[in-house]
Amino acid sequence: MKIDDNDILNTAASAADHASDTHWQPDGAVDGVERFIEQMGLSAQADGVPRIAGRIFGYFIVHGGPVSFAQLAKELQVSRASVSTNARVLSSIGFIERVSRPGDRQDYYQLAESPFLRMIEGYMERMRRMQTILVQANGSIPEEMVATRRRLAQMSHFYEVAVRSNEQLLRDLGQSESSM
Amino acid sequence: MKIDDNDILNTAASAADHASDTHWQPDGAVDGVERFIEQMGLSAQADGVPRIAGRIFGYFIVHGGPVSFAQLAKELQVSRASVSTNARVLSSIGFIERVSRPGDRQDYYQLAESPFLRMIEGYMERMRRMQTILVQANGSIPEEMVATRRRLAQMSHFYEVAVRSNEQLLRDLGQSESSM
């Protein structure tokens, strides 16, 4: 499996090298990959995440294995500064993680074991923050405003059910993940 | 310092007092309400949604009933232009909706029946968009890249399960909503 990843890395690297050629048309794999990575960038941007972070993540979906810092900068055509900041963001969310290779000065990153579980955990985090806002609001609003308090309670109920649903989803995914 | 906050709160509070013929609030409730509305604005901003949109939504959580366009602008201390654009955004998402009052030239908005269901539908919409990106990518990637295709499949599987989970959540919420 490591052989496989390395193979892919090599082909992708040589393809990126030729990417600056204007007239050479790759064999079809590269534009598919490139297109996917770019779309991941755009999706990230649509979600308020820096585009480069999305592209880096897309890159790791394609090449999961450990990739060096410098290689990221080169193949994604971005500055080392951007790689530094965005890779750190991604690893702080738990999507990718640093790995050290003995006898190698470079930083390596690889796809985390279960990035999507982290995504859901991020959702739940925001939902719980909304919950605290709601109970705080409910505590500072007089009982006379019954309609308001009812709406706040409905909203709170929504988040409560949603969090429970996501907890269940988390369990389901953890289950089906161990069989892959 | 708290000067800024107090200033905003006080001016907004007095504005709300002048409109007290329609929406009366008990003494001491105003800062709680105001604080909640502002926090909704900040939460929205953190989610990539314009702050004013969040505040408008918060305002409707507090005062669910029909509120005139002009009243929104006045009490939230924002320009009519902002109210126009943000209220339209909110109504396009399905959080609030326009209502017309016979014999009244003004536009009125009110909280939609079930704004949170719409929120989940929004999530699912984005997930489905990711799904199409994934199948598209999978179709344009050669079979030799087995590891890549496996990761894409895992990702697709995640979204599939997540969408199903949210469909179930939607049903559950629709259930518990009819009893409120």
Next chain:
DNA sequence: CATTACGTTCAGTAATGACTGAACGTAATG
């Protein structure tokens, strides 16, 4: 010790977008 190869940080730039005031179109009033 000097040098090289790293990743990080920082100042600067360009772009994005939220927000506003004013101009505009429109439809109900007088």
Next chain:
DNA sequence: CATTACGTTCAGTCATTACTGAACGTAATG
């Protein structure tokens, strides 16, 4: 018809931020 009271749109301003290049600190190499 003229006027007024609406909501919308548009140009402009301001703030935010993604991104870069260069300077920097650091640790492994020679």
